[in-house]
Amino acid sequence: MSDSDNPDWDEHPPEGHKRVRFYRFRNRLRDKAGGAANQSVIILPEVIARAEATFQRAGKDYPKYVQGTVEHLVKLCADAAGLSPDQRDGHFRQINQAAHEFKGQGGTFGYPLITTFADSLYKFTGVDAPHTDATSNSCAPTSTRSKP
Amino acid sequence: MSAVASYDFERFAILVVEDNGFMRHLMTSVLKNLGFGRVDAASHGGEAIDFLRAIGKSPSRGGLMSIDMIVSNWQMEPIDGLELLRWVRRAKDSPDRCVPFVMVTAFADMPRLRQARDAGVTEFMVKPYSIATLCNRVLAVIERPRQFVSSPKFFGPDRRRRARSRGHRAPGSEGQGRRRRLRPELTR
Numbered sequence: 001m002s003d004s005d006n007p008d009w010d011e012h013p014p015e016g017h018k019r020v021r022f023y024r025f026r027n028r029l030r031d032k033a034g035g036a037a038n039q040s041v042i043i044l045p046e047v048i049a050r051a052e053a054t055f056q057r058a059g060k061d062y063p064k065y066v067q068g069t070v071e072h073l074v075k076l077c078a079d080a081a082g083l084s085p086d087q088r089d090g091h092f093r094q095i096n097q098a099a100h101e102f103k104g105q106g107g108t109f110g111y112p113l114i115t116t117f118a119d120s121l122y123k124f125t126g127v128d129a130p131h132t133d134a135t136s137n138s139c140a141p142t143s144t145r146s147k148p
Numbered sequence: 149m150s151a152v153a154s155y156d157f158e159r160f161a162i163l164v165v166e167d168n169g170f171m172r173h174l175m176t177s178v179l180k181n182l183g184f185g186r187v188d189a190a191s192h193g194g195e196a197i198d199f200l201r202a203i204g205k206s207p208s209r210g211g212l213m214s215i216d217m218i219v220s221n222w223q224m225e226p227i228d229g230l231e232l233l234r235w236v237r238r239a240k241d242s243p244d245r246c247v248p249f250v251m252v253t254a255f256a257d258m259p260r261l262r263q264a265r266d267a268g269v270t271e272f273m274v275k276p277y278s279i280a281t282l283c284n285r286v287l288a289v290i291e292r293p294r295q296f297v298s299s300p301k302f303f304g305p306d307r308r309r310r311a312r313s314r315g316h317r318a319p320g321s322e323g324q325g326r327r328r329r330l331r332p333e334l335t336r
Contacts, residue, residue: 029216048182
């Protein structure tokens, strides 16, 4: 067996050597999908239309889903406002994650304003954003704001 | 007139990994409507790893021999899409280290894209996306598979998507613009 056939070569190549291997596989997926070589194969328009219809239906349910998540966000903000700064990390992380999700979803379902709002909220609650009492106060409902 | 065939995904098995129930249900439904015969879902990377491990140990589990493609969200807890991708490409108990992996994310910045590429991602789909984008990514996986590269620091689809153009310049393109140099980062 030569050095290059040594199975340890990849993990521990001799000093001064780097081992690079290239693997070219048969296109199993194309075979499996029924696409013969040199043949023009497409996804039928009616199949795409069916998937698009599913997408549109989900878009109609999206406002309901958003409503639920916004209520959850308001609760998180209110809860965070009542805690000391060292106890708020988890809340801000959850708000930040929800904002990240909204960021992608808004545009997907045709609500670009949600994406804009979510992008702003994501940056505001991100790890680089300053977490001070003032920022926490500004996002809490008026009734729960702490007095200076 | 030449006949145009249509793809039949009935024998395909796809794993969707998405923590958001609404989006997971949507992606699963859309893929089923595109004709994918089997669509399994996991709510985070850890659940996906357990599922893939189970397939590796018992390939005939539930009549499922292998997964043909993974479509995963990036940001998830406790194990995100990037960690899942690293496990798929590097773990000894991964059932298929070469399985196509489509990363779906709202992170559209270049450093993140590089991070996913260097972890061995096959295709990258930035949110917001449409059915057309999803179909394009699926077709790219099926029609334009890249060679796999194994080096001490990397395992995954060739990161140099233009590598095949080496030495095959389009007629009449001589002298137009600066000549593209292949990055030697893998072969050095």
